[in-house]
Amino acid sequence: MLIRIMDPADHAVVGELYNPDVVPEAAAQGAQIDLFFSSTGSDDNDVLFNLEPPPDFFSEEMVWCQLDGEDLAMYLSPQQGDTTYAFATLNGITAGVSGTGTLYRSNKLPQEIDWDISP
Numbered sequence: 001m002l003i004r005i006m007d008p009a010d011h012a013v014v015g016e017l018y019n020p021d022v023v024p025e026a027a028a029q030g031a032q033i034d035l036f037f038s039s040t041g042s043d044d045n046d047v048l049f050n051l052e053p054p055p056d057f058f059s060e061e062m063v064w065c066q067l068d069g070e071d072l073a074m075y076l077s078p079q080q081g082d083t084t085y086a087f088a089t090l091n092g093i094t095a096g097v098s099g100t101g102t103l104y105r106s107n108k109l110p111q112e113i114d115w116d117i118s119p
Helices: 024-028
Strands: 002-007 010-018 033-037 062-068 071-076 086-090 098-103 112-118
Touching: 024 062, 024 112, 062 086
Parallel strands: none
Antiparallel strands: 002 010, 002 112, 010 033, 033 062, 062 071, 071 086, 086 098, 098 112
């Protein structure tokens, strides 16, 4: 699964999170999932997103996700289940494969975002 987070004013500014072992339906059905930052976005991840500590990572940076009603709550987290550091909320993920949301760790990407999902 690949989630693209985009600037609504310019979809060429895009960051990507992925996990090849997760299907898009898993998130919409309430599965807790881990995603990792892709190197195929429009810019380096630390340019697109605010990845400054906290939290501290000892290996690859991870985003842990869980369903919150109809939205996907995403957390910058070194371990599963840690909801201390909000990363983003993807609104209405149970209703479709694209939408709007809020990025809490914004940098080049703005706080209000568009998103879409690919298998």
